[in-house]
Amino acid sequence: MAITDEINWTLFDFIIMGSLLIFLSIGINFVSNRTKNLKNRGLYIGILVLIFTFIWAELAVGIFGIPFAGS
Numbered sequence: 001m002a003i004t005d006e007i008n009w010t011l012f013d014f015i016i017m018g019s020l021l022i023f024l025s026i027g028i029n030f031v032s033n034r035t036k037n038l039k040n041r042g043l044y045i046g047i048l049v050l051i052f053t054f055i056w057a058e059l060a061v062g063i064f065g066i067p068f069a070g071s
Contacts, residue, residue: 031045
């Protein structure tokens with residue numbers, strides 16, 4: 001990697017992270033266009049960001065020990 005040798009991402013890692021970010025942005029755009037109530041919009045976007053964070057943490061360090069995270 002460009003900054004340090006401790007991070008060793010493959011092309012597959014970049015594809016997965018890019019797709020996670022794209023799905024998050026599509027979800028936020030969908031929620032923003034469909035909900036009129038600001039309180040509900042914030043709640044739904046917060047839930048999407050929380051789901052994204054859990055998936056990201058699991059794939060990064062395997063917090064929950066799910067097999068697809070790799071070890």
